[in-house]
Amino acid sequence: MGSHSLVAKAYDSLGASANSTPVGITVSSGPTVVASPLQLGVQSGKSGTYEVKLSKQPASNVTVTSARASGNSGLSVTGGASLTFTPQNWNTAQKVTVTAAASGTGSAVFESTAPGHAKSSVTVTQLAATKAYDARFLELYGKITNPANGYFSPEGIPYHSVETLIVEAPDHGHETTSEAYSYLLWLQAMYGKVTGDWAKFNGAWELMEKYMIPTHADQPTNSFYNASKPATYAPELDTPGEYPAKLDTGVSVGPDPIAAELKSAYGTDDVYGMHWLQDVDNVYGYGNSPGKCEAGPSDTGPSYINTFQRGAQESVWETVPQPTCDAFKYGGKNGYLDLFTGDASYAKQWKFTNAPDADARAVQAAYWADIWAKEQGKGSAVSATVGKAAKMGDYLRYSMFDKYFKKIGNCVGPSTCPAGTGKDASMYLMSWYYAWGGATDTSAGWSWRIGSSHAHGGYQNPLAAYALSNYAPLKPKSATGAADWAKSLDRQLEFYRWLQSDEGAIAGGATNSWAGRYATPPAGKSTFYGMYYDEKPVYHDPPSNQWFGFQAWSVERVAELYQQTGNAKAKAVLDKWVDWALSKTTFNPDGTYRIPSTLQWSGQPDTWNASSPGANSGLHVTVADYTNDVGVAASFAKTLTYYADRSGDTEAAAAAKKLLDGMWANHQDDLGIAVPENRADYNRFDDPVSIPSGWTGTMPNGDAINSSSTFDSIRSFYEDDPAWSKIESYLAGGAVPSFTYHRFWAQADIALAMGSYAELLE
Ligand code: CA
Numbered sequence: 049m050g051s052h053s054l055v056a057k058a059y060d061s062l063g064a065s066a067n068s069t070p071v072g073i074t075v076s077s078g079p080t081v082v083a084s085p086l087q088l089g090v091q092s093g094k095s096g097t098y099e100v101k102l103s104k105q106p107a108s109n110v111t112v113t114s115a116r117a118s119g120n121s122g123l124s125v126t127g128g129a130s131l132t133f134t135p136q137n138w139n140t141a142q143k144v145t146v147t148a149a150a151s152g153t154g155s156a157v158f159e160s161t162a163p164g165h166a167k168s169s170v171t172v173t174q175l176a177a178t179k180a181y182d183a184r185f186l187e188l189y190g191k192i193t194n195p196a197n198g199y200f201s202p203e204g205i206p207y208h209s210v211e212t213l214i215v216e217a218p219d220h221g222h223e224t225t226s227e228a229y230s231y232l233l234w235l236q237a238m239y240g241k242v243t244g245d246w247a248k249f250n251g252a253w254e255l256m257e258k259y260m261i262p263t264h265a266d267q268p269t270n271s272f273y274n275a276s277k278p279a280t281y282a283p284e285l286d287t288p289g290e291y292p293a294k295l296d297t298g299v300s301v302g303p304d305p306i307a308a309e310l311k312s313a314y315g316t317d318d319v320y321g322m323h324w325l326q327d328v329d330n331v332y333g334y335g336n337s338p339g340k341c342e343a344g345p346s347d348t349g350p351s352y353i354n355t356f357q358r359g360a361q362e363s364v365w366e367t368v369p370q371p372t373c374d375a376f377k378y379g380g381k382n383g384y385l386d387l388f389t390g391d392a393s394y395a396k397q398w399k400f401t402n403a404p405d406a407d408a409r410a411v412q413a414a415y416w417a418d419i420w421a422k423e424q425g426k427g428s429a430v431s432a433t434v435g436k437a438a439k440m441g442d443y444l445r446y447s448m449f450d451k452y453f454k455k456i457g458n459c460v461g462p463s464t465c466p467a468g469t470g471k472d473a474s475m476y477l478m479s480w481y482y483a484w485g486g487a488t489d490t491s492a493g494w495s496w497r498i499g500s501s502h503a504h505g506g507y508q509n510p511l512a513a514y515a516l517s518n519y520a521p522l523k524p525k526s527a528t529g530a531a532d533w534a535k536s537l538d539r540q541l542e543f544y545r546w547l548q549s550d551e552g553a554i555a556g557g558a559t560n561s562w563a564g565r566y567a568t569p570p571a572g573k574s575t576f577y578g579m580y581y582d583e584k585p586v587y588h589d590p591p592s593n594q595w596f597g598f599q600a601w602s603v604e605r606v607a608e609l610y611q612q613t614g615n616a617k618a619k620a621v622l623d624k625w626v627d628w629a630l631s632k633t634t635f636n637p638d639g640t641y642r643i644p645s646t647l648q649w650s651g652q653p654d655t656w657n658a659s660s661p662g663a664n665s666g667l668h669v670t671v672a673d674y675t676n677d678v679g680v681a682a683s684f685a686k687t688l689t690y691y692a693d694r695s696g697d698t699e700a701a702a703a704a705k706k707l708l709d710g711m712w713a714n715h716q717d718d719l720g721i722a723v724p725e726n727r728a729d730y731n732r733f734d735d736p737v738s739i740p741s742g743w744t745g746t747m748p749n750g751d752a753i754n755s756s757s758t759f760d761s762i763r764s765f766y767e768d769d770p771a772w773s774k775i776e777s778y779l780a781g782g783a784v785p786s787f788t789y790h791r792f793w794a795q796a797d798i799a800l801a802m803g804s805y806a807e808l809l810e
Contacts (some may be wrong), residue, residue: 078165078166079102079103079104079106079164079165079166080102080103080104080165080166080168081100081101081102081103081112081160081161081162081165081166081167081168082100082101082102082103082168082196083098083099083100083144083160083168083169083170084098084099084141084190084194084196085098085170085187085190085191085194086098086168086169086170086171086190086193086194087170087171087173087186087187087189087190087193088146088170088171088172088173088186088187088190089172089173089175089179089182089183089184089185089186089187089242090123090146090147090148090172090173090174090175090183091148091174091175091176091177091178091179091180091183092122092148092149092150092151092152092174092175092176092177093148093149093150093177094147094148094177095126095127095145095146095147095148096145096146096148096172096183097127097128097143097144097145097146098143098144098146098158098170098172099141099142099143099144100112100114100128100131100141100142100144100160100168101133101138101139101140101141101142102133102138102139102162102165103165104138105135105138105139106133106134106135106138107135108135109132109133109134109135110132110133110138110162110163110164110165111130111131111132111133111162111163112130112131112132112133112142112160112161112162112165113129113130113160113161113162114128114129114130114131114144114158114159114160114161115129115158115159116156116157116158117156117157117158117159117169118156118157119154119155119156119157120152120153120154120155120156120174121156122148122149122151122152122154122174123146123147123148123149123156123158123172123174124146124147125144125145125146125147125158126145126146126147127143127144127145128142128143128144128145129144131144133162144158144160146158146172148174148175149174150177151177152174153174153175153176153244154173154174154244155171155172155173155174155243155244155245156171156172156174157169157170157171157172158170158171158172171243173186173242173243175242178810179806179810180806180810181708181802181803181805181806181810182242182802182803182806182810184708184712184799184802184806185238185242185799185800185802185803185806186242186243188720188721188795188798188799188802189235189239189799191718191719191720191795192235192720192792192795192796192799197210197718197719197720197790198210198719199719199790199792199795201222201328201329201350203255203259203328203349203350204251204255205224205229205255205259205326205328205350206224206228206229206231206232206792207221207222207223207224207228207328207792208220208221208222208223208224208225208228208791208792209221209789209790209791209792210719210789210790211771211787211789211790212769212770212771213766213769213770213771213772213774213775213787214787214789214791215364215365215729215730215733215759216364217364218325219355219364219367219369219763220327220331220763220766221789222327222328222329222331223325223326223327223328223331223353224325224326224328224350224792225324225325225326225403225406226260226322226323226324226325226402226403226406226407227324227403227405227406227409227793228792228793229252229255229256229260229322229406229410230322230406230407230409230410230413231409231792231793231796231797232252232255232256232792232796233249233252233253233256233409233410233413233414233417234409234412234413234416234796234800235252235796235799235800236248236249236251236252236413236417237249237413237414237416237417237420238416238420238799238800238803238804240417240420240421240430241416241420241423241424241803241807242803242806244424244426246417246421246426246429246430247429249413249417249430249433250429250430250432250433253410253414253433253436253437256322256410257436258338259326259338259350260322260323260326261320261321261322261323262318262319262323262338262352262372262398262400263338263339264316264318265338265339266338266339266352266372266373266398266400267318267319267398267400267484267486267495268398268486268488268490269398269486269487269488269489269490269492269493269494269495270317270318270319270484270486270495271317272486272487272492272493272494272495273307273317273486273495273496273497274494275303275304275305275307275308276303276304277301277303278301278302278303278304278452278453278496278497278498279301279452279496279497279498280295280296280297280301280496281295281296281297281299281301281452281462282294282295282296282389282390283296283462283564283565284359284360284561284563284564284565285358285359285564285565286359286360286361286563287358287359287361287362287738288358288359288361288362288366288737288738289738290359291358291359291387291388291738291740292386292387292388292389292390292740293388293389293390294389294390294391295389295390295391296462298463299452299462299463300454300463300466300467301452301453301454301467302450302452302453302454302455302467302468302469302470302473303453303467303468303469303470304449304453304497305470305471305473306445306446306526306528307497309526309527309528309529310442310443310526312526312527313442313524313525313526313527313529314439314442314525319400319443319446319484319497320436320439320440320442320443321400321402321407321440321443321444321446321482322402322403322406322407322410322440323352323372323400323401323402324354324401324402324403324406324481325352325353325354325355325401326350326351326352326353327350327351327352327353327369328350328351329350330345330347330348330349330350330351331765332351332353332369332747332748332749332765333345333351333747333748333749334351334352334353334371334378334748335347335349335351335748336351336352336353336371336372336373337349337350337351337352338350338352340373341371341373341375341398341488342371342373342374342375342377342378344377344748345748345749351371352371352372352373352400353369353370353371353372354369354370354371354372354399354401355367355368355369355370356587357370357388358387358388358738359564360563360564360584360586360587360588360589361588361589362587362589363587363589363590363732363735365729365732365733365735365737365759366589366735366736366737366738366759367737368384368387368737368739368753368757368762369747369762369763370383370384370387371383371384372398372399372400373397373398373488374396374397374398374399375396375488376394376396378745378746378747378748379745379746379747379753380743380744380745380753381745382394383396384745385397386743387739387740387743395487395488395489395492396487396488396489397485397486397487397488398485398486398487398488399483399484399485399486400483400484400485401481401482401483402444402446402447402481402482402483403480403481404444404447404478404479404480404481404482404507405478405506405507405509405601407440407441407443407444408441408444408478408507408509408512409509409512410437410440411437411438411440411441411444411509411512411515411516411522412509412511412512412515412605412608413437414430414433414434414436414437414438414515414522415437415511415512415515415519415522417430417433417434418430418431418434418519418521418522431521434521434522435521437522438516438521438522438523438524438525439524439525441512441515441516441522441524441529441533442524442525442526442529444478444482445474445529445532445533446482446484446497446499447478447479447480447481447482447499447500448474448475448476448477448478448479448499448532448536449468449473449474449475449479449482449499450468450473450474450475450499450501450560450561451498451499451500451501451561451564452467452498452501453467453468453473453499454466454467454468454473454501454560454561454566455467455468455469455472455473456468456472456473456474456475456560456577456578456579457560457575457577457578457579458575458578459501459560459561459566459578460562460566460567460568460569461566461568462565462566465566471528471532473499474532475503475539475558475560475577475579476532476535476536476538476539476540477503477508477536477539477540477543477558478503478507478508478509478536478540479499479500479501479502479503479504479507480500480502480503480504480507480585480586481500482497482498482499482500483497483498483500484496484497484498501559501560501561501564502557502558502559502560502561502564502582502585502586503543503557503558503559503579503585504556504557504585504586504592504598505543505544505547505554505555505556505557505598505602506554506557506592506595506598506599506601506602507602508540508543508544508602508605509540509602509605510537510540510541510544510605510606510609510618511605511606511608511609511612512605513533513534513536513537513540514537514609514612514613516529516530516533517530517531517532517533517534517536517537518534518537539577541606541615541617541618541621542576542617542656542658542661543557543558543576544602544603544606544621545617545620545621545661546576546653546656546661546664547653548621548624548625548653548664549649549653549664549667549668549669550663550664550665550666550667550668551628551668551669552624552625552626552627552628552629553599553625553628553629553647553669554598554599554602554603554621554625555581555583555593555649555653555667555669556581556582556583556584556585556592556593556649557582557585558575558576558579558580558581558582558585559579559580559582559585560578560579560580562580562582573652574652574653574654574655574656575655575656576653576655576656577656581652581653583649583652584649593647593649594646594647594648594672595645595646595647596643596644596645596646596647596671596675596680597677597679597680597683599625599629599644599647600680600683600684600687601683603621603622603625603687604683604684604686604687604690606618606621606622606625607622607686607687607688607689607690607691608690610622610690610691610694610695611690611691611693611694611808614694619694619695622691622695623695626687626688626691626697626700629643629644629684629687630699630700630703632644632671632674633684633703634674635703635706635710638714639706639709639710639713639714640676640710640714641676641681641706641707641710641711642674642675642676643674643675643676643677643680643681643684643707644671644674644675645671645672645673645674645675645677645680646671646672646673647669647670647671647672648669648670648671648672649667649668649669650667650668650669650670651666651667651668652666652667653666653667654666654667676715676723677723677725677794678711678715678721678722678723678794678798679791679793679794679795679797679798680794681707681710681711682707682708682711682794682797682798682800682801683797683801684707685703685704685707685708685801685805686704686797686800686801686804688700688701688703688704688707689701689704689801689804689805689808689809690804690808692704692808692809693808693809701809704801704805704809705805705809707801708801708802708805711798712802717788719790719795720790720795720798721795721798722788722789722790722794723788724786724787724788725786725787725788725789726784726785726786727784727785727786727787728784730775730778730784730785731778731779732759733758733759733760733766733775733779734758734759734760734779735758735759736756736757736758737757737758737759737761737762739753739754739755739757740755741755742755743755747762749764749765751763751764771785771787774787
């Protein structure tokens with residue numbers, strides 16, 4: 049049977065959309081009036097423009113008429129109400145000007161029509177006269193959600209990136225992540241705040257529930273789960289070549305103390321959490337769309353997949369993609385199971401892995417949706433969705449537990465470290481994952497659940513912990529859910545303080561299972577509640593503590609908590625972190641900026657003493673290189689915005705504005721805001737993928753899997769990618785390729801940063 053699911057995500061991932069929002073690329077058979085953007089914000093007393101053109105060359109002149117069709121009558125067309133397109137200039141956009149009255153709020157739909165053409169509709173929102181950054185939010189929102197720009201699948205699912213050739217945590221751009229869904233929720237919450245329209249936020253949750261939370265048919269055997277023995281132990285190993293990891297029934301495993309109360313609260317055995325990775329276009333061809341198991345390449349729905357599962361040295365370049373439901377149709381004689389887990393025999397099975405930071409971000413988005421909708425007197429519009437977020441938060445507690453529910457603290461030796469007896473197996477931190485699985489045969493009678501023993505600083509979310517413990521609409525229904533999150537809030541804030549370097553940056557994290565197998569840690573390791581300091585938790589290729597984005601993402605949540613509550617512990621961490629981050633940020637005379645990219649670490653924190661925290665004078669960080677990355681800069685700007693709002697720090701406020709203005713003025717393109725990046729790591733497209741000698745199998749597209757496999761050889765679809773020639777020439781000794789990516793999470797975070805700045809500092 050087994051338990052074992054190891055998720056590691058490389059640098060970053062991303063996401064955003066809704067039922068009622070974008071739907072793939074519109075392919076119209078007849079001639080159409082094409083408008084862009086489809087969303088526009090106009091400040092009171094000012095004007096804005098959208099553009100129109102024709103989709104096809106006309107035989108004779110065509111007149112496009114634009115006017116308000118419904119909604120706020122304070123908005124009207126004041127220019128370009130009638131525009132003529134000739135057989136010569138039909139493809140050259142002309143402007144329609146919309147002017148807002150001196151006061152008022154609300155949205156209106158404008159239609160641009162022409163005889164013999166399908167019309168185009170643009171939603172225009174009147175904004176307060178001061179809110180220029182809300183206008184930016186809507187402009188970028190309009191680009192992101194314009195179906196023609198390629199951010200979304202036909203189902204409305206946000207891709208990881210518009211571009212298909214991209215390898216980082218996801219190994220293809222038209223995969224998506226739970227992270228992307230969570231960013232979509234956050235983006236739509238802000239859209240509700242700016243426009244008063246909450247249907248898109250609710251639609252985004254429904255989309256996520258439909259496609260990214262496994263349905264009952266996808267997790268059919270949870271009723272056989274034995275909470276007194278959640279899973280069978282298997283060690284994590286250092287390198288992919290050491291796998292499969294042998295299951296060991298002799299190692300004691302603690303009981304799961306929350307399964308019964310979750311079942312009691314929600315009346316189901318099924319888990320309410322997102323799986324982390326999805327092959328939206330079914331590029332691999334597994335056909336694991338909701339409710340299906342290996343329906344194959346002809347299946348058209350988004351397909352659940354997994355990649356990482358072989359220890360800390362397994363970079364994305366060394367992974368073997370696998371279906372979440374393994375019916376032995378692809379892979380080898382046991383499907384893919386025996387690449388990862390060593391057992392006497394194998395059963396067909398399903399398994400999912402949750403990325404806790406994403407579910408916490410979904411809760412965070414629901415918190416803001418509730419706050420903002422209530423400010424508008426529209427709380428009832430989102431209350432049902434907010435209730436679902438509370439439920440998701442209840443299950444998210446699985447991430448707090450040691451992988452095998454062993455006791456937290458000084459847990460050394462798989463046989464000698466005792467099993468927990470209940471909540472003593474909870475670290476009250478957000479770990480790297482939780483996972484669950486079981487037999488596909490509904491009469492086979494087994495299923496399993498695991499937590500993760502590794503906690504990364506970058507995954508913590510004290511705002512979500514606050515919301516789930518102190519904010520009534522988000523308090524979970526289970527008996528101990530809210531109390532667990534209250535304890536987690538305190539523990540997370542202590543964790544940030546424990547990991548804060550002498551300089552101010554937040555270091556990697558801690559583990560309850562050294563090397564993932566309860567090994568003996570090096571002598572002198574400092575500890576946090578008996579858990580060992582882990583400089584680079586979970587993954588080492590590349591090291592998980594290097595990316596400045598984890599700083600910005602994680603500390604931003606601390607800043608939101610501080611802005612909402614004034615929490616003094618949060619402020620102390622922020623005061624020091626902001627000083628450090630600003631000292632490493634440069635603004636150039638032309639408005640461009642430079643922020644940290646790669647961090648390097650030395651030393652370790654002082655062993656935690658809650659009553660008298662150490663100074664961490666032996667824990668140090670340096671900045672190895674810098675970047676103008678727009679997504680991370682936006683997260684950073686948002687951190688500064690929330691911090692400045694509560695603290696009154698004028699330097700932080702000014703820096704937030706300069707980052708946002710710098711990217712707006714210098715880095716816009718047709719699809720959003722983006723900068724080129726060199727990808728020297730793409731020389732790993734031909735990296736060998738470790739497959740045990742003698743093991744042979746086949747990918748759904750026929751690619752062979754054997755001991756000669758490489759990253760590319762089991763992904764031959766990449767050779768048909770429009771960008772493949774850049775990889776080919778690089779592998780042949782050419783220059784490092786450059787890509788300008790439009791990652792969903794990054795575009796959403798930029799839009800959110802604009803909206804947050806408008807809300808708090810404008
Ligand atoms: Ca490696």
